[in-house]
Amino acid sequence: MWPVRRLLKAAVFAACLVPALRMTAGAVSLPGFSLGADPVAALLHGCGRWALNFLMITLCMTPLKELSGSMLPLRLRRMFGLFAFFYATLHLTVYIVLDQSGNVGAVWRDIVKRPYITIGMLALILLIPLALTSTARSMRRLGRRWTSLHRLVYAIAILGVWHFWWQVKRDIREPFLYACGLAVLLGYRLWKQRAAAVRISAARLAGIDAASAADPRSFASRCTGP
Secondary structure (H helix, E strand, C coil), rough: CHHHHHHHHHHHHHHHHHHHHHHHHHHHCCCCCCCCCCCHHHHHHHHHHHHHHHHHHHHHHHHHHHHHHCCCHHHHHHHHHHHHHHHHHHHHHHHHHHHHCCHHHHHHHHHCCCHHHHHHHHHHHHHHHHHHHHHHHHHHHCCHHHHHHHCHHHHHHHHHHHHHHHHHCCCCHHHHHHHHHHHHHHHHHHHHHHHHHHHHHHHHHHHHHHHEEEEHHHHHHHHCCC
């Protein structure tokens, strides 16, 4: 089973690299590959879109695990999250090096003046600690704080969709689909949390009823106090 799992992870890893390889092939004009009339824009938007794709895929892993009963989605979740960071970093690199020709001053002016770039930069900055603490060692060292830290992924996903929505300006059909998908994923999590809270409340009430039935006088004295 272990070799099969390793082979599956290797296959998924290779598949995650395909978009980057295709864009690279287009950038160097390999036969059969093209980035169109504006290759810089194609690279910029392609890397950003795949960063958002992998972010959404990462958020799908927990629901898939709960619905399928398989642990495989959780074993792949970290890889997808790191690829989201990888493509987001490529997105930023293309923007700075190719779109702005390495002009740091122009980049800074864009960050300050264009809200959608500000939001995108914030999302990338928030992704950095998640990428750095994605290892099993970090999970053990941080304990419960690791879970709290990695809940930032929800805010990052919202910022990512927001960044995309504001960037397209007119035709919002594609970012609207991302927003709908994100709403479903976040809504599912809120529903699960609500259902868990209801179960806990019901269990506590059942415990109180059981204690009352077992020893009514003692239970009444505890409730009324001295």
